[in-house]
Amino acid sequence: MDRVGFIGLGNMGRPMASNIRRKQFPLAAFDLNPAAVAALEALGAEAAPDVATLARGADVVVTMLPGPREVSATVLGPVLGNIRPGSVVMDMSTVDPETTDALAAACAAKGVGFVDAPVGRLAAHAERGESLFMVGGSAADVARMRPLLEAMGTTVHHCGGPGAGTRAKLVNNHLAILLCQLNAEALSLATAFGLSLEAILPVLHGTTATNGQLAVNWPNKVLKGDTQPGFAIDLAHKDLSLILGAANAARVPLPMAAAGREAFSLARARGMGGRDFSAMLDAQCAAAGVEPPRLT
Numbered sequence: 001m002d003r004v005g006f007i008g009l010g011n012m013g014r015p016m017a018s019n020i021r022r023k024q025f026p027l028a029a030f031d032l033n034p035a036a037v038a039a040l041e042a043l044g045a046e047a048a049p050d051v052a053t054l055a056r057g058a059d060v061v062v063t064m065l066p067g068p069r070e071v072s073a074t075v076l077g078p079v080l081g082n083i084r085p086g087s088v089v090m091d092m093s094t095v096d097p098e099t100t101d102a103l104a105a106a107c108a109a110k111g112v113g114f115v116d117a118p119v120g121r122l123a124a125h126a127e128r129g130e131s132l133f134m135v136g137g138s139a140a141d142v143a144r145m146r147p148l149l150e151a152m153g154t155t156v157h158h159c160g161g162p163g164a165g166t167r168a169k170l171v172n173n174h175l176a177i178l179l180c181q182l183n184a185e186a187l188s189l190a191t192a193f194g195l196s197l198e199a200i201l202p203v204l205h206g207t208t209a210t211n212g213q214l215a216v217n218w219p220n221k222v223l224k225g226d227t228q229p230g231f232a233i234d235l236a237h238k239d240l241s242l243i244l245g246a247a248n249a250a251r252v253p254l255p256m257a258a259a260g261r262e263a264f265s266l267a268r269a270r271g272m273g274g275r276d277f278s279a280m281l282d283a284q285c286a287a288a289g290v291e292p293p294r295l296t
Ligand code: NAD
Pocket: 007, 008, 009, 010, 011, 012, 013, 030, 031, 032, 033, 036, 064, 065, 066, 067, 070, 074, 092, 093, 094, 095, 118, 119, 120, 121, 122, 123, 230, 231, 232, 235, 239
């Protein structure tokens, strides 16, 4: 079994690393937040004192960090400075293609494998080991990562060579995140029209208007009054910014994404960046001057 070093134990990384440990992989864990590391220690993981020590002792280093800045600083610095040739770096964070391609090149230059495997579905799925992975990498590297991926999720899509997973993730999140703003607008309008959720939701779910956010995420989060972040508005705003930057580089116009990103900017300006992305409903209702609807 590969010895795994896992860096980044937040809303996603903690359950993912926990599921790896439950499958008996030898695991060392690191996060800037000591409480997050303690939760993994309780499952029998080793607490790494720093990234360099973790990288020296690992056959596979997994990163699940907020974004490009944290991933680049970690992988291009202490990880590649200490990892042995023949090991693999698997970045599972949501980053942009430019970052992923730079990581892949730097790993190749050191004789280290590289896989990008960003994660689909919600934090609740990660808790249950039911995540979906969009994977980029060589056939050999992906085959080596498969037991780890299967410890954390149910579905592995090998999208192509290094960088293909990151690109697939940005396409996925373009739709998944913008649906939050569309749902928020629709439900604020319904509320202003005096339509209850009990009246409007069966209509929306009975037509092509329905969508995964409205059907799967929202009933378990904002519509029942839970805006604790599974996926924070700040991270959704980061992803829309990555999507717009990458689309701009590819000369692909995304007018809806540009408008949607600024709706998320408004929510952040209201101090809501730390709330779940379904709380875009509350930001929109505040703008519309209506009470956010809740399931009773
Ligand atoms: P989070 O903010 O909950 O967790 C990030 C963790 O990284 C925190 O524990 C933080 O202390 C740690 N950290 C930050 N900088 C660090 C550093 N330099 N060294 C070590 N640890 C550091 O974020 P999350 O929701 O777990 O998301 C992680 C990544 O996964 C992001 O790229 C996000 O876009 C992506 N993602 C999130 C979800 C979701 O539903 N939450 C789903 C799919 C993908």
